Amino acid sequence: MLKLYDNGIYLVHGETICSCPEEVAQKTGRIVDAKEAEKGTMAYGILQAHNKSGDPDQLQLKFDSMTSHDITYVGIIQTARASGMKQFPLPYVLTNCHNSLCAVGGTINEDDHKFALSAAHKYGGIYVPTNMANIHSYNRETMAGGGKMILGSDSHTRYGALGTMAVGEGGGELAKQLLGRTYDFARPQVIAIYLTGKPRPGIGPHDVALSICGAVYKKGYVKNKVMEFVGPGIAGLPIEYRNAIDVMTTETTCWSSIWVTDEETQRYYTIHGRPQDFKKLQPAEVAYYDGCVYIDLSTIESTIAMPMHPSNTYTIHELQANAADILHAVQEEANKQIKGAKMNLDSKFHDGAIWVDQGEIAGCAGGTFDNICAAADILRGKSCGNGVFTLSIYPGSMPALAELYKNGRANDLVNAGAIMRECFCGPCFGAGDCPANGEFSVRHTTRNFPNREGSKPGEGQMSSVALMDARSIAATAANGGKLTAATDLDVEYTNPEYHYNASLYEKRVYNGWGKAEPDAELRFGPNIKDWPEMPALTNDLLVKVCSYITDPVTTTDELIPSGETSSYRSNPERLSEFALSRRDPQYVGRSKEMRAIERDREVGKALPEEVMKVYEALTKAGIANDSANTDIGSTIFANMPGDGSAREQAASCQRVMGASANFAKQYATKRYRSNCINWGMTPFLVENPEVFELGDYIFVPSIREAVLENKASFSAYAVKPDGTVTEFPVSTGALTEAERQIIADGCLINYYRNNQ
Known part of the structure; x- marks a missing residue:
């Protein structure tokens, strides 16, 4: 049996589900309200312990440690270097588990590994050599701890079964931590994942995890929320069984996860020589959850x-x-x-x-x-x-x-x-x-x-x-x-x-945390390049729709393919040539044309006839415009982009290729939307994308003002090749003050350069 509750629930003594305060009063003899009882979740306590804002609802988080693998760490370190970082201010684990077999491009994969080792020496990091461990096994074994929070640049950064709230994000969010800044986020809702019963022999953790994905993903039931695992069924699950379920919570599009900890969790820490890192975690006597997934483990089948998709289950x-x-x-x-x-x-x-x-x-x-x-x-x-x-x-x-x-x-x-x-x-x-x-x-x-x-x-x-x-x-x-x-x-x-x-780790892993060597030289391979300059946002914006995707969901892997293309991850220009290559092979050529037009505009060259006709159509329609001071770029439309991987390249490659924005009905994950923002691409929301199509231009006047003032809605104009102009409303959704300025400055690197 697997059931989704339509409304929030109260959990009493960690086991009894109640639907209303009156039921709670019958069980406990006292009356509670949801606002007070939501503080009884495990997630609430951990989040507030890491919150630096003073506002329990608007979080500014600092993490206990971070982790990245060899598809993402070069870009993150390069971003932080360009923004003024001198050393790692928190433990940062650099693993080599993604590009260790790819031979594409000759030496470039091992060149990146040597870069990471030199960075661990220079900035005080932890370097895990190739083939020693995958990123999450290593962090479970050595870095997780009860009540801690870990930020990783891999979407499957989940250590909830060990009592650690872990979050997978794009590289920009890790760069912020390296610069001593915070992870800013409105406090998420918390969903109880209530486990009871015991799995039958032959039923493994993937059977449980896939059953959960199949039940919740399409409904968006836990999207950008915390999954909090509770209930009597947890006690019968070995810790590795829990870990294997937990890591799959990413595929539900939740934000993070946390589990009740017990003697089995304590035993894991003891086996791994870290008994001090165990912390008993459980909900308060009464805890309020914004929803509940009830799972009788004895009914789960192979x-x-x-x-x-992991949710396409049978x-x-x-x-x-x-x-x-x-x-x-x-x-x-x-x-x-x-x-x-x-x-x-x-x-x-x-x-x-x-x-x-x-x-x-x-x-x-x-x-x-x-x-x-x-x-x-x-x-x-x-x-x-x-x-x-x-x-x-x-x-x-x-x-x-x-x-x-x-x-x-x-x-x-x-x-x-x-x-x-x-x-x-x-x-x-x-x-x-x-x-x-x-x-x-x-x-x-x-x-x-x-x-x-x-x-x-x-x-x-x-x-x-x-x-x-x-x-x-x-x-x-x-x-x-x-x-x-x-x-x-x-x-x-x-x-x-x-x-x-x-x-085995002591013999091979370099642990330089707290031992930075400022005079050490970074080791650059020939494929490791700096980020190109990104322009600040002008007052008006003109973009051409260079890809129009109508699939219900567009994954990160479709925006920037994984596999052998990832070997070029440390070369922004080279990697950007693969943007959307397996979903829309013509995108790169179209976007490069717009990038060339903008570069010509910046040096005073005349605009091509196609663009001039767009401005003429806008003028004819009575819409004020200033072609000399309007950023020209490309954009894509997708119904719901960004499901899956946390790789920031899904956004940065578009940006390097000349993109200035994304248009979407909604964004699949917070991390992809954050990636767009951190790379200076405005994350537009549009309710009626039928007003424009592939090849149309979209003009957004006073976009800088709208972003900086966080306007709830403002006008954009679709311009078709025949000169037809159609006004339609757009918004950016809620933006923090820092996010607004990052978009206006053109990217995270510019933002930190301007605010050192």
């Missing part, structure tokens, strides 16, 4: 998320019972979004079964010690077969891998035909074990977005990815690729003890 038995119909429906729905080669799932149903070509157990969600041991229990003495099907295992960290070697589970997997791989996140974002064209992969990873597995539909390459729990992947492997639910097998799960070897 689950699969079909292409192309039970495996449901899929098997209606295989032909569901596979075809998923295939056709996916193909509506794909430009180029098409997905073919129909062919995967034959001989009375669904057949998959590849299995992956990897990363922060799948590569946990417990998951891999469960897979070994299923595959012990069996074989994956010598057919098409392959199975790869990517453990989360070297300490976990060492223990798998020591206790024999790695041997069980290898003897069954599985491949043990590095501590690497690649299968999650298309940089490792990319399937062959037309193949179908099942993965215990976090995402199955378009192109996330490495497809290039525009070049005739298309494969498919579904998400499943490690247990069902192992069951499928035991049947040679025949899709199988783990609950259909009779398995004795051994649940071996974990023994953590801290010396």
Whole structure:
């Protein structure tokens, strides 16, 4: 049973759900109101402990530590350097788990790793060498702590099961912390995730997490809110089980998460040599939540998320019972979004079964010690077969891998035909074990977005990815690729003890926190470039619509593809050439034309005839304009852009390519909207985007004034090629004072330069 409550609830003594104050009074003998009881959540206490504003509703947060991986840390450090940073003011973990296998571009990946090591020396950071751990395994093992807050530039920065509120954001927000500034945010609502019951044997954390994603994502039930895990069901879950559920909360579009902590949490910290970092967390006697997701864990079934989103969920038995119909429906729905080669799932149903070509157990969600041991229990003495099907295992960290070697589970997997791989996140974002064209992969990873597995539909390459729990992947492997639910097998799960070897990190990780070496030189590779100059916002703005996307949701991976393109992450100009390349290949050319026009305008060159006709049409319509003092740029429209990754490149690449704004009905995540703001792109909201289309111009007069004054609504004008001018209302949504000035200054770097 999984139920969403229509209204807020009161939780009494951490277990009893009440719908109104009268019920609470019957249970406790006292009357409470929602405003007072909302202070009883765990989230409220942690947020206020980190809030520097003095206003409990308008937060200005400072974090305890930060973390980034090798797709994001160069840009963040470069932004902070350009803004005046002298040393890291808080512990900053730099991991190397995303571009450690990509060979694209020659030496440039390892050049970035050396840059990070030199930065750790110069500024006092923590450097985790390549293949030692994925970003979130390392932070769980060494940095999380009860009541702490961690900010990461990876969207799956979630350590709630360890009592740490963690937030995944774009690089600009991390740069602010490096400059001693705060993370400004209106206090989020809190949703109770109430767990009861106990999972059946064979049901793993991905089954639970995918069931939650399927229930809440499309409804926006937890969007930009905190998911607070409570209820008696938590006590029966091992800590790694909780961690693996928790990391998937990102896929619900929540802002952060936090769990009740108990003896199991305390045991985790003790095993990892940090008993002092445990803190008992639980709601107050009465706590008010803005909603509730009620989950009876005993009813969860083996689950699969079909292409192309973690919320596109079915039970495996449901899929098997209606295989032909569901596979075809998923295939056709996916193909509506794909430009180029098409997905073919129909062919995967034959001989009375669904057949998959590849299995992956990897990363922060799948590569946990417990998951891999469960897979070994299923595959012990069996074989994956010598057919098409392959199975790869990517453990989360070297300490976990060492223990798998020591206790024999790695041997069980290898003897069954599985491949043990590095501590690497690649299968999650298309940089490792990319399937062959037309193949179908099942993965215990976090995402199955378009192109996330490495497809290039525009070049005739298309494969498919579904998400499943490690247990069902192992069951499928035991049947040679025949899709199988783990609950259909009779398995004795051994649940071996974990023994953590801290010396593996002590021997290899450089910990320079508190030991900055100001005279140390940064090591720059030839691909590491400074950010280009960004212009300040002029009073009026003229943009051309260079991409118009009508999909319900546009992911970060569609805005800037992951995989091999990420190798150019440290070269803003080079990386920007990939913007929207797999969703709208013509975008870059269109936007570059507008960038060239603006650069010519800035040096006094005449505007092209097309632009002059726009100004003539505006003048004819009686709309005042000043072409000599109007910034000209590009823009995109998407219904709901920015779901998924926190990578700031989704916005910065547009900006480098000449973009000045985004237009959207709504933004999928706070982090993508923040990325737009931090790179000086106005995040317009529009209710009726049908008034303009691809190739039209949009003129926004007095935009600087509207932004600085945070006007609720103001006018924009769509200008069509035939000279037709249509007025329509736009807004920017609520902007903090700093955000308003960042947009006006042109980007975060300019803002700090102007306010040193």
